Amino acid sequence: EPEVTQTPSHQVTQMGQEVILRCVPISNHLYFYWYRQILGQKVEFLVSFYNNEISEKSEIFDDQFSVERPDGSNFTLKIRSTKLEDSAMYFCASARGRRASYGYTFGSGTRLTVV
Amino acid sequence: AQRVTQPEKLLSVFKGAPVELKCNYSYSGSPELFWYVQYSRQRLQLLLRHISRESIKGFTADLNKGETSFHLKKPFAQEEDSAMYYCALSGTQGGSEKLVFGKGTKLTVNP
Numbered sequence: 001e002p003e004v005t006q007t008p009s010h011q012v013t014q015m016g017q018e019v020i021l022r023c024v025p026i027s028n029h030l031y032f033y034w035y036r037q038i039l040g041q042k043v044e045f046l047v048s049f050y051n052n053e054i055s056e057k058s059e060i061f062d063d064q065f066s067v068e069r070p071d072g073s074n075f076t077l078k079i080r081s082t083k084l085e086d087s088a089m090y091f092c093a094s095a096r097g098r099r100a101s102y103g104y105t106f107g108s109g110t111r112l113t114v115v
Numbered sequence: 116a117q118r119v120t121q122p123e124k125l126l127s128v129f130k131g132a133p134v135e136l137k138c139n140y141s142y143s144g145s146p147e148l149f150w151y152v153q154y155s156r157q158r159l160q161l162l163l164r165h166i167s168r169e170s171i172k173g174f175t176a177d178l179n180k181g182e183t184s185f186h187l188k189k190p191f192a193q194e195e196d197s198a199m200y201y202c203a204l205s206g207t208q209g210g211s212e213k214l215v216f217g218k219g220t221k222l223t224v225n226p
Contacts, residue, residue, distance in 0.1 A: 004158075031212070042119075043159070043201065045213035056213060091159065098212050100205030101147050101166055106159040 002026040006092050006107035013082055013114055021077045021110045023092030032075045033093040033104065034067065036060075043091065049075065050098070082114045117142050119204050121217035128192050129225050136187040136220045138176075138202030146204045148178055148185040149214070153199040162187075162200070172196070192224045 005024040013019050025032050034046040047057045049067050064080045075094075079086055089111050093104040118141040128134050140146060150162040163171045165178040165185060176187045185202060202217040 033213075035214075042218045043203075043214075043216040045215070048212055056211060058213070099147070100149065100203075100212060100214050101164055103161045103164065104214070106151075108158040 002105070004092055004094055004105050004107035006090075006110050008110060009108070010111045011113070013112070015084055015114055016081050019079050019082055019112065021079075021090050021092075021112070023075045023077075023094075023107055024073055025075055025092070025094030026105055027073070029094035029096055029105070031055075031095045031098055032067075032069070033095075034077045035091045035093065035106075036088040037091070037109075038085075038088045046077070046090075079112075082112075084114050087112060087114045117146070117204055117206055117215045119202050119215055119217035121200075121202055121220050123220045124218065125221050125223070127223045127225060130194055131191050134189050134192040134196070134222065134224075136200050136202075136222065138185045138187065138217060140183050140185065140202075140204050142183075142204060142206060144206065145180075146206055148176070149203045149205070150174070150176055150185075150187050151201040151203055151216075153201070153219075155198070159201070192222075194224045194226060197222055197224045 007022045032049040037043045047061045048055045066078045068076050089109045091109045092107040095102045095104050120139045148165040151159045152162045153159050174189045199219045201219045203214045
């Protein structure tokens with residue numbers, strides 16, 4: 001069964017540093033998403049991406065965040081200047097269609113620890 | 116505002132017992148409801164969606180619009196059902212496609 005692959009599985013970074021989280025979505029999927037889960041809290045939507053542009057973003061997704069699909073296969077989330085509160089599990093997901101009813105396929109996540 | 120509430124953080128049952136994981140939602144319209152499951156150290160997986168009216172691994176969930184609930188049920192729990200279960204909602208208005216998740220319920224099925 002096709003999978004969404006995320007790398008690295010765990011990243012530790014110093015506050016103020018830039019990080020790039022990488023995702024390889026399923027090859028025939030067109031819609032891409034980032035979600036995050038702070039420890040002990042709910043999974044929260046960050047951003048959706050389609051046709052090389054952001055289609056929706058949450059209030060969490062401020063100017064320090066950006067997404068890119070640089071080469072047609074990878075989908076990246078960049079955090080420009082990390083803060084302690086960015087420590088969380090970050091999940092990438094992809095889907096064939098726009099509606100959530102198509103069913104997202106999630107990656108196994110990247111645990112980001114900001115120290 | 117869209118909101119999903121899972122009142123139980125932890126739920127523990129014995130193997131063979133019925134299990135019900137509660138989910139209530141708030142949405143001013145007709146939402147789409149989902150259950151996602153996360154087994155230990157694995158990724159979030161779609162378990163079922165209300166529009167399909169399906170039964171997956173013996174689990175069912177009925178959307179009750181009057182009570183704004185989408186409880187997940189299984190008549191006879193198995194040890195392999197132990198996992199985190201997340202109820203999620205997707206709005207059908209305004210073009211939003213995001214999923215709004217509840218905080219999750221950790222189900223433990225004891226032998």
